[in-house]
Amino acid sequence: AQKVTQAQTEISVVEKEDVTLDCVYETRDTTYYLFWYKQPPSGELVFLIRRNSFDEQNEISGRYSWNFQKSTSSFNFTITASQVVDSAVYFCALSDANTGNQFYFGTGTSLTVIP
């Protein structure tokens, strides 16, 4: 069965600190996709990144970076030099190739960046 675990419920950091949000997933499929979404206080979910199971290269986009490790079934998200605007709830999600119509979301990590 597919499952996504975000063990960190809430994290607080001081502005300019780096922070890593953990995501661990379970799936029996060899082909799958992982996603991160950001949900700011306004409520909408904003897509950040998609990664497929065959691409283990880490990705960097500005202050954001993602570390995908199949050996530990993890897809962690790091924000460098955090800013107040990064305060949001972040969701990790899994979609497998066989039943690709379904998304499996983690329970989310609430990040507060203190000025």
Place this chain on the structure above:
Amino acid sequence: EADIYQTPRYLVIGTGKKITLECSQTMGHDKMYWYQQDPGMELHLIHYSYGVNSTEKGDLSSESTVSRIRTEHFPLTLESARPSHTSQYLCASRGRLNSPLHFGNGTRLTVT
């Protein structure tokens, strides 16, 4: 990028009323979804559709119903609203297999 619209953005309604939450997308996506979410909490899938005239119930039992008569439109209806329905309702759509979900801005429903 998908454009997906939800109305109303906020709704306060009394117990027992019938309400319909609207969701429309302009990208021709076949797959559409409704999620229920208490603020900042996990998302619960309540309904989904893989195309016109196709609707399925999701993981979370819901007293709502949906319809999919047109590709672009996926409304959700509560026949008799109750305070337990107070929540945020998020509509999403998806194009090709394994593409990201694109979400609307959500409807925050309060039932008094």
